[in-house]
Amino acid sequence: MRVLAAMSGGVDSAVAAARAVDAGHDVVGVHMALNRSPGTLRTGSRGCCTIEDALDARRAADLLGIPFYVWDLSEDFVADVVEDFVAEYAAGRTPNPCVRCNERIKFAALLDKGIALGFDAVCTGHYARVLPGPRGPELHRAADAAKDQSYVLAVLDADQVAHAMFPLGDAPAKERVRAEAAARGLPVAAKPDSHDICFIPDGDTRGFLADRLGEEPGEVVDADGAVLGTHTGTYGFTVGQRKGLGLTRPAPDGRPRYVLSIEPVRRTVVVGPAEALRVDGLSAADAVWCAPRPAGPVEVHVQVRAHGEPVPAVVEATAGDGLEVALRSPLTGVAPGQTVAVYDGTRVLGSATVSATR
Template structure:
């Protein structure tokens, strides 16, 4: 099988490509250069797509003895990921750029080009599994729960499942992957993982947004409508934030206050008590179904028997009939007790959760799981508690 392997320059993608070579596939490596300033150096474990990453990818390909190419996708990355990131914050949302990168660049562009070049499949170093089910391939969580990346992969859609290989899906740990890199002599076994937002390598998200959106002074108000502070732009705040509010007046009860909502239309940031962050209903749109044979119905008997909380149980032990929702890449899933589908022009979902969860913001990705299998991905529009909306 002819396989196009994405080589980021890190240990995961290098080991994944090497595993594809060991499996007997005809492998070609490609590094996707996403930075408009590739000459910039990586700052420790912050950022990616640097000149060092491209060089590390080239060296790994040379050691494996496979052809290697660099694709300049900086313009596509700028348009579909960075621009979207800024626009979503300007709309008062909290986006996940890694989800968008996987949707538009790491899978759409990679898969389209792979097909055009006659490759049978693409290979990446993501921690997720493709499992052959009775109705075709399924996307499942990776065996290593600490590294599982199925959450950010759900956006790829069902059409790519038959044409993708995740050799690290069964990897028991990152330590095992590093030991495999050392065994294979790939030269990146001790390279630190990248983290945070790759196009903000210094970690200063507020500074990045200010450079793109400027300042827009406005009011910080409490849930009673009283002005308690000022801000320089609602996009600098996200639901659940406590630090950096600089409130002039303490709450009447002396308790700390948190951001519970940002309102782009009025340029206001709403703050309130901690309990207002807990929601048990989530409304989602832009739904991507990955399971044609499973439309997210709740098995009430299985859900009742399983209980309201994941607790200390391993995610691999979640009953395969139980539906759960996850709102962060490495967040604990929440048991879903009901799913309502509505909308004539655009399908939407409203999920009811067995237990309230905190800090849900519009713009976040929600991924539905049946046991370890990914069922769907959607974008959160709003989150509610019994008495009404707390995030929109």
């Protein structure tokens, strides 16, 4: 097969490309330039889109003896990931930009371009597996549960899964991948993992949003509407948050308070006790299925965070692209805007975006 290997400049994507070469595929490496400031260096950065990353990807490709290109997808990234991130927070929701990047950049813009150029598959360093099934390729969790990244890939549809390749899905542990990289002489073998949000390298999400949305002062209130403090923008909060609430009055019982809901139109943040965060059901929209769409209620497991525990639930696809989720075990602190991924055992069935909780 002709394989387009997405090479971020990290150890995972380098080893994934190497394994694709070993498997006999015709591999071409590509680095996605997502940063609109290409001169950005890694110094002080916790992201994955620096000029040093592009150079690391090129060195790995040279060592593997494969062609290498840099594709500028920065305009797509800003429009589909960064601006979406800002708009979601402005609307009082909590998005996951890594999910959006996989959906709209790595497996939409990149895959579409690759297919148009005659490639058969896109190869990435994600920890997940594509396994053969009776009705076609299936997306499954990785063998290493600690590194499983199937949650952020649950937005892929069946056609995208059929054109995806995850050579690290069977890796028993990240340490083995690093050891393999070292044995291959890849210069990124000991390179630290990227983390946090790549386009907010200093980790100051509230400051990033304030620069783009400006100050929108409002009140922090309890469930009865009593004013407990003030804020400079509802975008600085997310459901379940405990710290940085700016409260001027302690709770009568002395217990911690958490963000229960965010009302951007009224510029209000509602706080309350931890037990008020427990939810038994979810409504979600924009459902995407990489398995056949359920014809009725089905017993499954759902996951609402990248490294969260899956919980048993009953899900039912509703009119359009809606999804109703009845939880068998309550979840805590689920925010509108989060992705709910649906699993049958290790298999990913699909996902949707949480619109409401109950």
